[in-house]
Amino acid sequence: MSSTASTGWVIALTPPEWRRWLLTDTPQSRWQARAGRAYLGWAAFARNPLAMLGLLIVLVLIGMAIFAPLITSYSPVVSGDTVADRFLPPGGDHWLGTDGHSWDIWSRIVYGSRTSLLIIFMVAITAAPVGIIIGTTAGYLGGWIDTALMRLTDTFLALPKLVLALAFAAALGAGMENLILAIAITSWPPYARIARAETLTVRNTDYIAAAQMSGASSLRILIGHIMPMCLPSLIVRVTLDMAGIILTAAGLGFLGLGVPLPQPEWGSMVADGRSDILNQWWVCTYPGIAIFIVSLGFNLMGDGLRDVLDPREQ
Amino acid sequence: MTDILPGWLRSIGKVVISIFITMFGLLLMTFIISRLLPADPVLAIVSDHASAEAIAAAREKLGLNHPIPIQFALYIWDVLRGDLGTSLRTNQPVLEDLARVFPATFELATWGIVIGIVIGVPAGVLGAVRKDSWIDNVIRFVGLVGYSMPIFWLGIMGLLIFYAKLDWLPGPGRLDFGYEDMVTPITGIMTIDTLLQGDTEMFRNAVSHLILPASLLGYFSLAYISRMTRSLMLSQLRQEYVLTARVKGVPERRIVWKHAMGNVLVPLLTVIALSYGTLLEGSVLTETVFTWRGLGLYITDSIFGQDLPAVMGGTIVVGFVYILINTLTDALYRFLDPRAK
Numbered sequence: 186m187s188s189t190a191s192t193g194w195v196i197a198l199t200p201p202e203w204r205r206w207l208l209t210d211t212p213q214s215r216w217q218a219r220a221g222r223a224y225l226g227w228a229a230f231a232r233n234p235l236a237m238l239g240l241l242i243v244l245v246l247i248g249m250a251i252f253a254p255l256i257t258s259y260s261p262v263v264s265g266d267t268v269a270d271r272f273l274p275p276g277g278d279h280w281l282g283t284d285g286h287s288w289d290i291w292s293r294i295v296y297g298s299r300t301s302l303l304i305i306f307m308v309a310i311t312a313a314p315v316g317i318i319i320g321t322t323a324g325y326l327g328g329w330i331d332t333a334l335m336r337l338t339d340t341f342l343a344l345p346k347l348v349l350a351l352a353f354a355a356a357l358g359a360g361m362e363n364l365i366l367a368i369a370i371t372s373w374p375p376y377a378r379i380a381r382a383e384t385l386t387v388r389n390t391d392y393i394a395a396a397q398m399s400g401a402s403s404l405r406i407l408i409g410h411i412m413p414m415c416l417p418s419l420i421v422r423v424t425l426d427m428a429g430i431i432l433t434a435a436g437l438g439f440l441g442l443g444v445p446l447p448q449p450e451w452g453s454m455v456a457d458g459r460s461d462i463l464n465q466w467w468v469c470t471y472p473g474i475a476i477f478i479v480s481l482g483f484n485l486m487g488d489g490l491r492d493v494l495d496p497r498e499q
Numbered sequence: 500m501t502d503i504l505p506g507w508l509r510s511i512g513k514v515v516i517s518i519f520i521t522m523f524g525l526l527l528m529t530f531i532i533s534r535l536l537p538a539d540p541v542l543a544i545v546s547d548h549a550s551a552e553a554i555a556a557a558r559e560k561l562g563l564n565h566p567i568p569i570q571f572a573l574y575i576w577d578v579l580r581g582d583l584g585t586s587l588r589t590n591q592p593v594l595e596d597l598a599r600v601f602p603a604t605f606e607l608a609t610w611g612i613v614i615g616i617v618i619g620v621p622a623g624v625l626g627a628v629r630k631d632s633w634i635d636n637v638i639r640f641v642g643l644v645g646y647s648m649p650i651f652w653l654g655i656m657g658l659l660i661f662y663a664k665l666d667w668l669p670g671p672g673r674l675d676f677g678y679e680d681m682v683t684p685i686t687g688i689m690t691i692d693t694l695l696q697g698d699t700e701m702f703r704n705a706v707s708h709l710i711l712p713a714s715l716l717g718y719f720s721l722a723y724i725s726r727m728t729r730s731l732m733l734s735q736l737r738q739e740y741v742l743t744a745r746v747k748g749v750p751e752r753r754i755v756w757k758h759a760m761g762n763v764l765v766p767l768l769t770v771i772a773l774s775y776g777t778l779l780e781g782s783v784l785t786e787t788v789f790t791w792r793g794l795g796l797y798i799t800d801s802i803f804g805q806d807l808p809a810v811m812g813g814t815i816v817v818g819f820v821y822i823l824i825n826t827l828t829d830a831l832y833r834f835l836d837p838r839a840k
Contacts, residue, residue, distance in 0.1 A: 340524030345780045345821040348798070349528065352814045355802040356532040432649055436784050439651045440799055455652050462655060463663055473652030481647035488643070 229493045236489020242482025250298040257292035262447040272465045282467040284458060286447070290468065293449040294475050300450045301479065304365055304434045309423050311369035316376020317419060321411050323377070324384025325403065335381065341374040350433060354442035361444045368433055372426060379422055383415040421494055428483035435476045451476045514830045518822060523575075525818045529811045530574050534567075578815065584808030588801065593812035596797065601816070602687025603673060604786070604793030607716065608778040610709055614717025615724050615778075616771060622721065623728025627736060628755055638725060645722030650715060650781060654788035657711050669708050671790035674701070712789045719781055720774045727770040728763070735759040765835045772828035776821045 208225070212218035230236055249256060259279070270279075270287040281290040323334035350367040357363035387393060388411075396406050437443050438452025446453065451472040458468030504512070555564075565573065577583075583593035622642075626635040661668040669675060673689050674682065682701065685692050689705040735741065736759055744754045783795030790796065794813055801809035 336520065337524070340521050343521045343822050343825050344525055344528065345776070345818050347780045347783060348814050348817045348821075351783065351798065351802070352529065352532050352810060355810050356807075428647055432647075435649050436651060439649075439784065440787065441803070452649070455649070455655070459655055462659055466659060469652075469655055473649055473656070476649045476652065477644075477647055480649070481644065484643055484647050 226493045230489050233489045235485050239482045239485025243486055246298050246479055249295050250302050253295045257295050259289035259292040261293040261296035261449045275467050281471045284468045290471055297449040297451045305427050305430050307365045308368045308430050312373040313376050313423055316373040317380045317412055317415055320377040320380025321384045321407050324381040325388055325407055338374045338377045346371040354437055359442050359445055364437055364443050376419055379418055380415045384411055387414050421490055425487040428480040431480045514826055518826050521822045526575055529814055530571050533811055583812035586809040587806045588804045593809050597816050600793050600797045604782050606688045607712055608782055610713035611716025611778050612720055612775045615720030619721035619724030620728050623725040624732055626729040627732035642722040642726050645718050650719055651784040651788050654715055654785055668711050673708050674704055712785050715785055716778050720778055723774045731763045731766055735762050769828050769832050772824055776824045
């Protein structure tokens with residue numbers, strides 16, 4: 186009895202059926218409506234081959250970071266024989282060659298994906314909350330607080346990002362934490378602007394008024410009712426910025442202000458191979474290709490995402 | 500009170516105030532960064548084993564004995580007087596050093612933006628007119644590649660291919676080795692100074708050294724310029740006045756370049772100015788790769804020479820130029836397009 190019921194349930198969800206459930210004009214629950222909207226967005230995204238290519242690159246990057254030890258047989262930091270394994274050309278056991286430290290370049294690129302993802306992730310979770318707190322506070326409280334906070338944001342927006350990050354990294358010294366801090370300090374202002382704009386649209390709605398009348402504090406309304414409304418557009422913007430974060434991090438790494446050796450980081454790998462470029466071109470070339478592919482992937486994915494969420498361009 | 504002043508004067512006043520506020524923010528940042536530094540600035544002047552009096556004298560000289568707000572006020576006062584401190588590497592006033600290297604950056608960024616405009620604007624227009632054709636897709640993809648390219652790596656690859664392998668272009672630097680001391684700096688801009696000396700061979704040498712780094716920066720800016728031109732042009736071509744013109748039989752070329760371009764021009768100017776500001780910044784990496792003795796290389800060399808006054812001075816100057824370009828463009832936009840209020 187129960188088995189037939191469950192079979193019937195499975196049959197009810199065969200492809201045309203679950204599509205109909207998702208695309209219905211009369212969703213039975215809020216979650217069904219949301220799932221339907223997400224499905225439509227996904228369908229639009231999937232129709233764009235370049236966006237799908239971008240998504241694929243990002244997924245491969247994440248896969249590389251997770252399964253790094255399974256993908257390479259060499260350690261990224263333990264060098265081979267310092268004479269015999271130095272500057273081996275691509276091919277054979279070391280299929281992208283080895284560098285001047287006798288490190289295997291392929292495994293350093295693979296492990297370097299962890300560094301890149303960590304930097305992106307840390308910058309995102311540092312800069313986005315700062316932006317959201319400043320933006321929602323300014324938008325909700327208004328008045329002189331709004332003016333002061335937005336003046337601050339505009340000032341930061343008008344400053345040269347790379348040079349400022351450079352100055353910060355130079356003053357704080359090389360290292361992963363300082364690199365992340367330097368990039369985060371210069372990337373929060375756009376998030377604050379977006380959060381403020383979202384806050385202004387919900388500030389005068391009935392449900393906020395209801396929360397105010399039931400005696401909720403400003404803090405509680407900000408955290409519980411306004412910040413969640415800002416998240417979707419903020420997440421999109423952060424995704425769009427990720428290619429830029431990768432390039433900035435690689436640039437600072439190239440200038441020697443990133444993660445110190447022996448930890449693998451693509452920008453510093455390019456810098457490391459630069460002096461040997463004439464005879465050992467592979468040391469410098471492959472990490473650069475890695476930076477390019479990953480940043481292209483994030484750009485393609487971000488473009489596709491924006492087309493889906495902002496259909497004005499169509 | 501404010502009504503007494505004419506409108507244009509008030510607008511200029513607003514621009515000036517806005518530049519001042521942003522500069523104040525920049526100086527606050529550089530001040531905080533200089534005080535954040537783990538190294539004790541006093542030790543840069545006196546040795547580790549200096550006597551207590553010598554250390555106290557150095558602190559006095561650096562103004563470190565004052566409370567922080569006073570220190571900040573003194574700091575601003577120094578910058579306003581054009582005193583950015585003395586470089587620890589060159590033992591010269593930082594401002595003099597910066598004035599010497601600035602023309603090199605200016606020359607590079609200017610050629611870069613010229614390349615970006617000359618190629619980027621027509622490419623963007625073409626992409627908009629032939630929307631979704633293969634040529635549009637090629638232009639967009641080339642632009643996207645430019646967006647995603649680590650510029651320092653592309654520079655190294657360019658040197659490897661065109662200098663080391665093919666020997667079509669000269670190596671790093673602004674001139675060949677033997678030539679470097681033969682140019683008397685007048686403007687500091689090589690392509691002008693060599694011409695003023697009437698030396699065509701040296702002029703050609705300077706141009707050949709410019710080609711690779713300027714094309715690189717040009718590519719970088721054309722990626723942005725062509726993308727923005729395309730989207731601005733597309734939004735115009737959808738307007739009804741374009742349809743009207745078509746119905747009246749105006750040639751398509753005239754519609755695009757006269758009617759639509761007229762409306763694209765003002766926002767496009769903003770885009771170009773912004774990307775010029777970004778190029779000044781982007782020159783930091785390019786100059787490092789090409790040993791181009793400009794602002795960017797000066798800043799990075801100073802970082803590795805632990806020359807903090809020079810780093811901060813360079814940051815202030817790049818920041819000031821950047822802020823100036825941004826604010827003036829914004830003001831120009833409001834002036835040219837009265838709808839933007």
